[in-house]
Amino acid sequence: MKTGNTVRRAGTALLATLTLAVLPALPASATGTTGAAGAAGWHGAWAASPQAAAAPFGPNWSQQGFADQTVRQTVRVTTGGTRARIELTNRYGTGPLRITGATVARAAGGGAVEPGSLRALTFGGRGSVTVPAGGTLVSDGVPFRTSALDTLTVTLYLAGPTGPATFHQVAGATSYRAAGDHRADTAGTAFTETSSSWYYLSGVEVTGGPGTARRDGVVTFGDSITDGAGATQDADDRYPDELAERLAAAGTPRAVLNHGISGNQVTNDVSWAGEKGIARFKKDVLSERGVGTVILLEGINDIGGSGPSYPGGPTPEVSVNRLVEGHRNLIRQAHARGIKVIGATLTPIKGSSYFTPENEAKREAFNTWVRTSGAYDGIVDFDRAVADPADPDRILPAYDSGDHLHPGDAGYRAMAEALDLDAL
Structure with a gap:
C-alpha cells in the first residue's frame, strides 16, 4: 500500500488538514x-x-x-x-x-x-x-x-x-x-x-500550494477501467493513481481527479451505474475547480451492455455512430469551458464476457475514429499500450486482472506510462 510519505517511484510527497462550511446546492x-482555479485559488x-x-x-x-x-x-x-x-x-x-x-x-x-x-x-x-x-x-x-x-x-x-x-x-x-x-x-x-x-x-480541495493558482488539473472520465476495477484494494494502483505518481516523481505534482464509475455508459442511463456520461459530465467534470484537461476513456459498456452479461440486464444497443456523437457531445461541453480533451482508445475485450465478433468490430471502428478523426486535442492509445502483441484483440496476460476486460495493477501502470505528460 502506497501511503504516508512513501511513493513507489520516488516522487515528492505532500498532504493536508480541514474544516467545513455549508454552501447551498447550486447548478x-x-x-x-471552472475557468481559473476559482475563488481564493481552491483546486x-x-x-x-x-x-x-x-x-x-x-x-x-x-x-x-x-x-x-x-x-x-x-x-x-x-x-x-x-x-x-x-x-x-x-x-x-x-x-x-x-x-x-x-x-x-x-x-x-x-x-x-x-x-x-x-x-x-x-x-x-x-x-x-x-x-x-x-x-x-x-x-x-x-x-x-x-x-x-x-x-x-x-x-x-x-x-x-x-x-x-x-x-x-x-x-x-x-x-x-x-x-x-x-x-x-x-x-x-x-x-x-x-x-x-x-x-x-x-x-x-486545497489552496495555497504552488499549483493552486494554475488551471492545470486533470480529470479522468470513464467507466470501470478509470474507476480501477481489477486493481489491488487499498494500493492506489488505478491508472489515475499511477498518473499522479508520475507527475509527482517528475517534480510537478498536479491534481488528478478520478471521475470513473464502474458500469457507466456514454449514451444510456443505468440505474446502478450512474447517469449517462453526456449528462453527468456537467455535474462531475465541469463543476471541478482548476481543471485544464480531461481524459475521455468510455464506451466499452455502451458496446457490451446490450448483451446478457451486463449487470442488471441488457441496455439498448448503441451503434458506433451514436457512440461517436456521444464523444463529440462531451468534447463540445469541455471546449465550451476551455478544457482540453484527450481521447483514449478502448482497451481489448477478447476472452471477456463482452466479446463477440460484432462487439469487436464496433470497438475497432470506434478506435479507428479516435485515432484518425482529429476531434480531440490529443489522443492516448490505451488499446495498444495493454494489448498482447501476439494477439492484439486481447489484453497482454501480464496486464490482465483475470477477467480479460479490466487491466490489473501492471496494466494500469502501462496505461499511465502511455500518457504524454507534456500533452496534459
Missing part, C-alpha cells in the same frame, strides 16, 4: 468552479463521482443507509496546499441528510488515525449541518498543510436515520463503520465493519 454553472485534490444507492456487485451500506453510526473513509490526495476543505453530497438522497459531526485526520492504517492529527470539522462555523436532498456541501477551509500522495481520513457521525445513501460503489479503498459516535477516536478498535465504497464524500 455547476453557478458555483464558479481539486481528490474526487469521486456520486451514485444512487445500489448493490450490483454485492452488499454495501448504501441501500439501508446509516443510523447512530460513524463512518471513517480514507482517500489519497494528488496535490497539496496550505489550506483544505472537503465536499459532501446528497445528490441522490430522498430526504435531507443530517451530518451530526465530523472529523479529519491523517490515516495510520486500518481504521486508525495518526495521534495528534485529528481535528473537528465545522460547517459554516457550526459542528453539524443538514444537506438538502439533491444538494452538495463544501466545507470551511482550514489551515492544514497538504502533500500530494499522502492519505487522510474523513469521519462522519450520522446520529439519525439517513435513508438510502449517495455513494461511490467501487472505491478501491476500505471504509470503516462503528456503532455510536466515534468521530474523535484515534484507534480503529471500534470500527469493526468494513466496506469497499465511499459514502457522501465526493471531493477534497
Whole structure:
C-alpha cells in the first residue's frame, strides 16, 4: 500500500488538514468552479463521482443507509496546499441528510488515525449541518498543510436515520463503520465493519500550494477501467493513481481527479451505474475547480451492455455512430469551458464476457475514429499500450486482472506510462 510519505517511484510527497462550511446546492454553472482555479485559488485534490444507492456487485451500506453510526473513509490526495476543505453530497438522497459531526485526520492504517492529527470539522462555523436532498456541501477551509500522495481520513457521525445513501460503489479503498459516535477516536478498535465504497464524500480541495493558482488539473472520465476495477484494494494502483505518481516523481505534482464509475455508459442511463456520461459530465467534470484537461476513456459498456452479461440486464444497443456523437457531445461541453480533451482508445475485450465478433468490430471502428478523426486535442492509445502483441484483440496476460476486460495493477501502470505528460 502506497501511503504516508512513501511513493513507489520516488516522487515528492505532500498532504493536508480541514474544516467545513455549508454552501447551498447550486447548478455547476453557478458555483464558479471552472475557468481559473476559482475563488481564493481552491483546486481539486481528490474526487469521486456520486451514485444512487445500489448493490450490483454485492452488499454495501448504501441501500439501508446509516443510523447512530460513524463512518471513517480514507482517500489519497494528488496535490497539496496550505489550506483544505472537503465536499459532501446528497445528490441522490430522498430526504435531507443530517451530518451530526465530523472529523479529519491523517490515516495510520486500518481504521486508525495518526495521534495528534485529528481535528473537528465545522460547517459554516457550526459542528453539524443538514444537506438538502439533491444538494452538495463544501466545507470551511482550514489551515492544514497538504502533500500530494499522502492519505487522510474523513469521519462522519450520522446520529439519525439517513435513508438510502449517495455513494461511490467501487472505491478501491476500505471504509470503516462503528456503532455510536466515534468521530474523535484515534484507534480503529471500534470500527469493526468494513466496506469497499465511499459514502457522501465526493471531493477534497486545497489552496495555497504552488499549483493552486494554475488551471492545470486533470480529470479522468470513464467507466470501470478509470474507476480501477481489477486493481489491488487499498494500493492506489488505478491508472489515475499511477498518473499522479508520475507527475509527482517528475517534480510537478498536479491534481488528478478520478471521475470513473464502474458500469457507466456514454449514451444510456443505468440505474446502478450512474447517469449517462453526456449528462453527468456537467455535474462531475465541469463543476471541478482548476481543471485544464480531461481524459475521455468510455464506451466499452455502451458496446457490451446490450448483451446478457451486463449487470442488471441488457441496455439498448448503441451503434458506433451514436457512440461517436456521444464523444463529440462531451468534447463540445469541455471546449465550451476551455478544457482540453484527450481521447483514449478502448482497451481489448477478447476472452471477456463482452466479446463477440460484432462487439469487436464496433470497438475497432470506434478506435479507428479516435485515432484518425482529429476531434480531440490529443489522443492516448490505451488499446495498444495493454494489448498482447501476439494477439492484439486481447489484453497482454501480464496486464490482465483475470477477467480479460479490466487491466490489473501492471496494466494500469502501462496505461499511465502511455500518457504524454507534456500533452496534459
